[in-house]
Amino acid sequence: MIKIQNLNKYYGDVQILKNVDMEISKGEIFGIIGHSGAGKSTLLRCINGLEDYRDGSLTVEGQEVKDLTEKEIRELRKNLGMIFQHFSLLERKTVFENVALPLECFKYSKAEIEKRVMNLLELVGLADKRDAKPRNLSGGQKQRVAIARALALEPKVLLCDEATSALDPNTTKSILALLQDINEKMNITIIVVTHQMEVVKQICTKVAVMEGGRVLEIENTEDLFLNNTAGLKALMGDEQIVLPEGTNIKIIFPKEIANQNIITNMARTLDFDFNISYGKLEKFREDVLGSLIITVKDHYANAVKRYLDEKNIKWEEIKNDK
Numbered sequence: 001m002i003k004i005q006n007l008n009k010y011y012g013d014v015q016i017l018k019n020v021d022m023e024i025s026k027g028e029i030f031g032i033i034g035h036s037g038a039g040k041s042t043l044l045r046c047i048n049g050l051e052d053y054r055d056g057s058l059t060v061e062g063q064e065v066k067d068l069t070e071k072e073i074r075e076l077r078k079n080l081g082m083i084f085q086h087f088s089l090l091e092r093k094t095v096f097e098n099v100a101l102p103l104e105c106f107k108y109s110k111a112e113i114e115k116r117v118m119n120l121l122e123l124v125g126l127a128d129k130r131d132a133k134p135r136n137l138s139g140g141q142k143q144r145v146a147i148a149r150a151l152a153l154e155p156k157v158l159l160c161d162e163a164t165s166a167l168d169p170n171t172t173k174s175i176l177a178l179l180q181d182i183n184e185k186m187n188i189t190i191i192v193v194t195h196q197m198e199v200v201k202q203i204c205t206k207v208a209v210m211e212g213g214r215v216l217e218i219e220n221t222e223d224l225f226l227n228n229t230a231g232l233k234a235l236m237g238d239e240q241i242v243l244p245e246g247t248n249i250k251i252i253f254p255k256e257i258a259n260q261n262i263i264t265n266m267a268r269t270l271d272f273d274f275n276i277s278y279g280k281l282e283k284f285r286e287d288v289l290g291s292l293i294i295t296v297k298d299h300y301a302n303a304v305k306r307y308l309d310e311k312n313i314k315w316e317e318i319k320n321d322k
């Protein structure tokens with residue numbers, strides 16, 4: 001659906017995007033995560049033609065964005081709804097009028113506008129607020145109006161630029177649940193730009209980690225957390241601590257086995273002592289996954305590795321600074 005190859009973008013002499021490669025498939029909820037200044041918003045603005053790019057390729061449904069005429073860009077934007085951190089609603093207009101705006105621009109009939117806007121307000125749970133002004137709404141309600149407006153022209157893709165960054169955690173959850181619902185019901189591809197790991201964890205199927213204008217990695221979300229990848233370390237820091245003596249074995253728990261008593265069973269079977277040096281369990285949707293580093297005396301290490309292999313449990317040895 002969206003294919004980005006070797007994309008480079010400069011502001012003057014400063015290179016902002018560096019050899020960006022990314023492919024976003026239809027129906028995905030694709031996260032782009034990174035610290036402030038990583039280039040996420042710039043990339044989003046290249047996708048909808050608000051920014052041009054010097055070299056490389058960026059196609060939306062096979063069309064190279066930088067080659068589009070003005071008219072074609074307008075068509076492209078019709079297919080790409082967008083929501084922002086600060087909602088960008090018109091304060092003097094009502095909820096209904098805000099959502100109707102894109103439809104009026106594209107000269108839809110009054111009857112069609114009434115029908116579509118009310119359907120959308122139902123969808124986002126704000127039908128009873130049709131005549132309210134934005135100043136009388138909460139942050140979460142404002143974002144719901146913005147979502148309804150972004151969906152007015154029936155886009156194929158919804159671009160979300162830090163859409164929950166100004167919201168409290170509970171409102172964030174409900175907005176993310178709404179986006180997930182929209183993705184499932186309407187089969188709309190959603191691209192979520194965020195610096196919040198919680199957002200990625202809750203809804204993204206796939207995630208690209210960006211830093212300094214580069215893509216560090218693209219992973220299925222579950223694998224990112226499960227494998228504590230280099231990209232995740234770059235984002236969250238890598239605070240794992242290992243003991244200076246003995247062999248450190250990191251045991252990785254996928255969701256299927258996270259609740260089993262692997263460590264106690266192993267200790268009972270092999271009859272050895274161990275220390276837990278570091279543990280990190282993450283709640284990932286309905287599951288818990290993560291890793292634990294145990295430290296065992298060197299002469300037990302091979303038995304532990306064999307035991308884990310036999311049980312098909314992933315492990316890696318973490319070197320200490322002996």
Ligand SMILES: Nc1ncnc2c1ncn2[C@@H]1O[C@H](COP(=O)(O)OP(=O)(O)OP(=O)(O)O)[C@@H](O)[C@H]1O
Nearest residue numbers: 011016034035036037038039040041042043162195
């Ligand atoms: N119009 C512009 N002119 C010059 N430099 C810009 C412009 N817009 C963005 N930049 C620079 O490009 C870099 C990437 O900015 P961008 O907004 O894409 O990052 P981001 O990852 O979205 O971060 P944030 O979440 O803080 O917006 C930053 O160093 C920023 O200062």
